[in-house]
Amino acid sequence: GAGGPSDSEGPQDGTPQAPGPVGGADLRPPPVSPKIMPPRNGRCGNFSCCGRKSVPLRHRKCEEHAGGSLFIRRSHRGPSLTRDSPGRARCAMVLFPFMTHAFAAAGLRPEIVAAVDELGFEQPTPIQAETIPHILNTNQDLIALAQTGTGKTAAFGLPLLHQIDPEMPGVQALILCPTRELGIQIYGDLAHFAKYIPGVKVLAVYGGTPVPPQARALRGGIQVVAGTPGRVLDLIRRGALDLSAVRFVVLDEADEMLNMGFQEDLESILSETPAEKQTLLFSATMPAPIARMAQQYMHDPKEVSMGTRNAGADKVSHGFYVVHARDRYAALKRVVDMNPDIYGIVFCRTRRETQEVARKLRHDGYQADAIHGDLSQSQRDEVMDRFRHRQLQMLVATDVAARGLDVDDLTHVINYELPDDPEVYVHRSGRTGRAGKEGVSLSLLHTREGRKLRDLERMVGKKFERMRVPTGREICERQVIHLVEKAREVEVDEAEMASFLPQIYSLLEGLSREKLIQQFIAAEFNRFLSYYQEAPDLNVQTKVAADKPGRVSFAPLFINMGYRDEVNPHRLMGLVNDMMPGKRLRIGKIDISRNFTLFEVEEGFAEEVVAAFAGVRVEGRPVEVRPAREMTQGGKPGFVPGKKFSGKKGKKGTVPKHKRKTAKNRW
Template sequence: MSLFNELGLSQEIVNALTDLGYEKPTPIQKQSIPQIINSNSDLKAFAQTGTGKTAAFSLPILEKLDNENKTTQAIILSPTRELAIQIGKNIEDFSKYMKRVNVVTVYGGANIDEQIRGLKKGAQIVVGTPGRTVDLIKRKQLKLKDIKWVVLDEADEMLNMGFKDDLDQILEVTPKEKQTLLFSATFPKEVDAIARNYMHKPVEISAGKKNVGADKVSHEYYLVSEKNRYPTLKRLADVNPDIYGIVFCRTRREAKNVAANLIEDGYNADALHGDLSQAQRDIVMEKFRAKHLQILVATDVAARGLDVDDLTHVINYKLPDQAENYTHRSGRTGRAGKKGISIAIINNREKNALKPIENKIGKKFIHQQVPGGKEICEKQLFTLIEKIKDVEVNEEQISPYLDSIYDQLKDIEPNELIKRFVSIEFNQFLSYYEDAEDLNGDDSRERRRSSDENFTRFYINIGKMDGLNPAKLMGLINENLKKRDVEIGQIEILKSFSFFEIDKAYADKVIEAFEHSEFDGRSLIVEITKKPKGGGRRSGKKRSFGSDRRSNKSGYKGKSSTGGGYKSKRKGAFGGNKRSGKR
């Protein structure tokens, strides 16, 4: 007897699971399935991404579903279109041996009329994103008065994405007598608030500790200067030739720039962000799931709800604003008992952000050194050798050419032939990484930030009382300099004035850039100053600027660097003929 039979599932469902390769239930499935089948109590379930939550709630719903009744009996809400589509497809697969089960998936970015037609045919189970679900309710096309089950999947994600009002509207039109099933990877206070407001004495189960990282994921960080962030990303890709991962960025612009640079530099990459149409998103995700892409560059919002197996790496190009978001990012690797690596590329200013993340995931970050040229070349070379050893030879296709090939190569000794073959593939790579510089940052914050050798210190006449914070100051600097790759050193925000350090090569440009500048209507005074030795401020030449200024956009925008990369138009570790940029 199947282990799924023992949980109370019918043979039709078990047969479908067998066809899909399900051998035994995961911990969250073992707990959730019998609980939902045997009880009408509400349920709060914690389980990390990739632990089988979809089956945990959909299988018992299918088991208890009234097939003869065409009214909507279950509404399943998920944060993104991709996840909603995936859940709908999974339920169709689970129910393929059941009669008269109709599942309709509703989400924005698709034809609403087609979705309405599907609802009118009768849909016992509706899977939807909050926004489109509310729209259909307002149009009176989705009726939830006979709902028996409400599922909030990835509840924390939906709240992070700002769907609280939508969830409130949906839950308010559902009947009082129903079973509410809340599944979440983390349980911040907002999720507990939803549970308190809309659930009655819920049973709570957990397949692991709340708000911690996946057991099989190791966490590493690379400490570099801001200007070396992108070159470090390239080296991490080069030292992992078989990488299959997601690079997370904080903004759409950053994701676009990083992806464009990787593509230009010959890496097998593409971007996923909010500016893409649904059709464009589908194409990118189809390529990534089929492993035609090795690297997907994405924002948190764009990647929410993605369910991709076998990821080897998650790389945080920039750390997220909230520690909970790091948990979601890192949870996309290390699934199904496999190992995964979550990497953070940080500079000295960001080092303090690691501690709250460590507290959240219950693990320590390991400081790794950015790989050097010799290490990368060695890894690439032996990856090539392994591929040669494992390549399948199609005798039928190449046999017509073999006699001529043997004749042309007959005077070359086998060892010499191997050397020449490897050199053809590898010379460009060796040349690119010859004398590659050390990209590792200085682990001593004070030594790095305050070095008179590298930075010029400035005074600016705004501070905390003006609403200034480090992010706004960095945004102000970037906007006026019109450059995103200038390294900013130490920042001190005081009550009525502040100090900041800039790469000394841009000292004169800073003075020019802030001419005729203001901040929230206040004229700015900027001057070069020196680090005080015993207190007080010793200033240099002062410049006062007027008010003819463009509007200010606060926040650090990051850099849009354009480093090079090892060009490759073919799959695999090698190919092409170009290396450019920082090594």
């Protein structure tokens, strides 16, 4: 309901009233008596107000603050007394000051408002202003479309915590999210919001950690669970997580969960929840699968959209460079050199590419590292911890590995290559320009990506600016100016430097002011000047053209799996799609033999498909994918352009025609 518990009701129309009860306390702020010490750091400063051993569970006034706006509560562990001097106990109970800002006006209970106030939040973000009253006042399902960094966790977390009953056993709210990192972030935020609500417990459950500790925690009485679909479903099947009392289900970053293949898990989890509940779906984009899920599992949902559906963040500017594929890294380095204070993510298509780009950036003097699917959870945590603490300047990542990353203050997102799915681009660019700050999304394009570019512009709702890859001289000039700006802002500790100055002055004796400046500038300038001396212009002058429809070039590939491995066209295409998540590559002709299969993929994806299958095992068997043209030695199958694939002969001759499984479009 809108009003919340009886002890936190107040004026509903915003007009001044006579005594309005909050646990019996008058809400009008009184003059503070000079005999009463004012609160310090959120704690009562009066030494005589807490001599009792028992304090009521609900809110009550400190007796010395009778009629005032300060009141105390008992924590679930009882009152806490600290001794400042013999015979005097200081009240260690939390005080809730008279709240007048927008979160209190929304009807949230004062414990939550006090926690929000401590975090420095004064005004709700647009998504919070739309969703908090709706969740508080109605039981209607909700679809909220908003970018990351807009305050979505508080948008659903605050009203949920307001309605949680600490006395009621069992899980009352379930929050599902795509990644471990996001689950931990939601848990941390909710724990902050609920710090003054006695008896409310929040738990994060996710993979990569042992199940028993999470199962034991659930047995201890948890009201709010935030977790990934895989671990939540595992706990349900083990009988450790009972969802029969759930009143709220939140699907956070629902589009990402579907992209990661969690649809079946989500359906299984939702089937375990009561029919009577409020379902809240938060998503940055609204692809067709999300719309279908909403239609199936939600009842007459209200839709709230911050900006245009599937659009990019308002504070992000979009630009692109047109370069040849061979110059992609050289262009990236120039972009990074042109932005000395860059703090961003470079998105690549493959794991191998992330490692290669990160290695080159480190070689060129940048603090950079890669994050991809081959890393263990501990390695991933270590890289992310260094990045969050700005020990890394650049993070090179694949889309799958970057899901759930939540890092504030990113200045740039750089697309080493454009994604095939425009919605992936929206997610990438939404990682910068958060919390009202400006951000930049840059892309390195080749000359045949005009159609992708126009699709992105339509989805984002903005015109992308074509930019010039900076020249060597422009980079040198920018770096020198940046060095001077840093020198002006640096703090000088004269006391620490005092012992070194005489020797330094002696070494620099005879240099004029102008000569001294020139020498120090040259030390930095010469490094870039020598690197970029006679550097070529990387800009491609031609227009960005669209790929012509119907003219797709295919490359033939070999995979060491055939019909004896129960391979069919559907399974093969599913396997390729699993190894290339988020990609929309076309598969051409497929010819399945007993021990191997020859198939075609779009020419531009052939190397990525080969790299994606490196080291992969299917049902315990190593899988090998190679270009078909390489398989021409030692009796292995070959490929002759324009001719039909030929199957390898078995002991009894050629594979019978009725056993050969091919796609409908075989030639």
